[in-house]
Structure formats: structure tokens, C-alpha cells
Amino acid sequence: MTGFSMESGIDGATSRRLDALAQRVGTPAYVYDLAVLRSSFAALRGDLPDSELFYSLKANPHPRVVAELIASGAQAEVSSTGELDTALAAGCPAEHVLYSGPGKTREEVEQALRRGVRLFSVESVTDRQRLADACAETDSTAEYLVRVNSPRGSTGGSLRMGGRASAFGVDHTDTQSLDQLLRPLGRARPVGLHTFSATNIADPAELAAEFEQSVRTVAAIAGRAGFTPSVLDLGGGFPAPFARPGPVPRLPRLRAAVDAVLDTAFPDRHRLGTRVVFESGRALAASAGTLLTTVLDVKRSGDRTFAVLDAGVNVLGGMSGLGRLRPPSVVPIPLGAEAPSSRRDVDNPVTLVGPLCTPLDVLAPSIDASYLYPGQVLAIPNTGAYGPTASLLGFLSRTPPAEVVLDGDRLVAVGRTELRTQEEILCD
């Protein structure tokens, strides 16, 4: 079998380039293409109603990735001082940052205010108190969105943040807290509502149903409290394939569906200039990334074949490796020249495992991949979101993967995260 096939979604020229890159920088290596990021941003933008689109840095905080999306017109949704620093360094103005997250510390809120951030998502009465205290401490004012845990609009999503008991936001039924939060406190002033139901909702009709539910829920909350929101952050849930070939789905009917429910629920929104906001990580970044990995060993045990790769859950899908999510089922694409003619096809099914000394280091429990042989380079496509920083980078102290940035045919940068322990002197 040659390294490429039409079904794999990687053409011969791309495959040869990736293979050459793997030889040059070594594996495991992530390759991000800025040109793909630009087109992903334009595609999602085009599918949405008139609105603002925030890039969620948790998906991929690589400075070049963030800078490209900011230059394309994205604003930044951040949940830590580290993400905030990256967004600002990438050219995002502080007034284009939304600071969110269920466990903000007083120190990080103060840091954000000192750096000029003015918009926060507050997740509870305590979180809002912290923001008000930080405003007083830093002599600043802030605006905030009240994050609401709205009822489920569909059964979709690979990971739900709302529509059930959740650490995120305030339950839509908790009218006492919501009424309280929709009134200002100190120098912190509510300007809108925020929902984020689930990530990666594959069915476009279910995604639209989630947005419709969210809009109806926040309209009811605002109406009851006599609050006129100037910002409606409807979150996201936009789908993208993870670690397998395939295009990011387009959402041709989403714009009309969301516009219709907004027009019904907030009929004055155009006259009032209400801002509508969406957030996305994976739909913007996933397709821009490819992980290159090398097969280290291929061996039989019992009734199956194990292929050991140099990239495991320390590099990709580490959260799944801990058993907290469904196991990923990575679908690799073989790269490079014809395999040595001396090799024999291995028997299917093949379990793809990483190099870590734990049975949890599984990338694909059972795939058809009889073409694998030691030394072969594989490309794992659609890995631009939730790659290295969502993995167990420090586990077993292996060198973090290289990260290569391309812009189409042009090599822009090659780098690598460094993990090291720095000692601080805390006492005399």
C-alpha cells in the first residue's frame, strides 16, 4: 500500500511534504497551517448570523495560531492568566477579551483588570462578588455576563456543560441568584447573558435547537428580571472531526434559525444594537492541525496486533486516556514511500497505542491497519484543537512534541514547549 489514498483526504503532494517535515524535525510533531485557520474562520463566520466570534484559546493556545485568528477578526475567550497573556501578546486588544471560567481566583481577576480586560462571564454570586472586590482593589470598572445553565435543547454534543446539574453558570431555575446577579454590585455591572450548552454537536439541527433553547431561556430570565441585555453570548458547540479524516461540517441553515429565534425573543435587538456573540475552539482550529507520529513497534499478543507509536496520550487526547471521556478512535493516514517489500502485512484488528508504560495509553482500540510497519510515519489529521495542551504532556517526562507552523507552502516557525521544574524560595 502506498502512503496515500484518495479516501484519506491527503493528496500526494501534501503527503510527501508532511513526510519530509517528519524527517526534518522528528516525530511526534504537530503541524499547523495558518492558511487553513484563515479559511476555517471565514467559513464559520459565513455560517453565523451578524455577530462577533470569539476564539476559545483552550482549544489551541499556540501563539501563532492565536495571532492568526485574531488577525482574521476573532476576539478572545480566555480562562486563565496564561491564556490572557497569550491573547494580548498575539495582538488582541484587552477590550476584545472575554474572561470566563467557573473557578477564577481573586488574583487572576485583578491581573485581568490591570491588563485592561473589561468583560467577564460570572458563574455564581461568589464569582460576581470576587469581581466586584477586584474592581474596588484595582480602582477599575467591569462589565459582566451572567452565565446561565439553560435546559437542554437537544441530546447532542460530545461533552455537555449545561442542561443538567453542572458546575457551570447559574441554573435557569435559580431565580433568586439570577435576579441578584442582574443588578450591579459596586463597580461591576451586568451587561448580558451567557450560555454554553455542549461542545461538538454533530447534527446541525440539534445545534440549532440548542441555540433556540438558549435564546428562549435567556429571554425569559431577562424579561422576568426587567433586564435589557446589550450582549447575548450564545456560546458554541460547533462540530469538527477529531483525529480522523473528514471536513469540518458547514452549517448552511444555522444563520436563519438563530436569526428567527432572536427576532422573536428580542424584537428590539437591531434598534438597541444588541451584540450577539459566539465562541468556538475546535471548529476554528481542528482542521488546521496534523499530528505526525512514527510506528516504533508492531507485535502480536493474543488475537490482536499492537502498533506502538511515538505519540501517546502524552501528546494527543490525554483527557480520554484517563478514562474521563469516550476513548478516542484515531484514524491515521500512512505517509511516505512504499513500505519495504520484505515486510509482511500484519493481521487486523490493530490496537494503536502510545509509548507510555500504562494500559491507558490507547489511541485507537481496534482499527483496520494491516499496512503498519516499524519506522512508518503516520499523519493524524484534524488535530489542531485539543492537542498537546489537552494531553498529559508531563507524564513520563517525554520530550513534548515539536510544533511546526506553515502558511500554505511556507515554513513559518518550529518550536517546542519546555517543561521544567523551577524552584522558588518561599521561606528564609
Ligand SMILES: Cc1ncc(COP(=O)(O)O)c(C=O)c1O
Ligand atoms: C465556555 C466555553 N466556551 C468555549 C468552549 C470551546 O468549545 P469548542 O472547542 O468545542 O468550540 C468551551 C469548551 O469547553 C467552553 O466551555
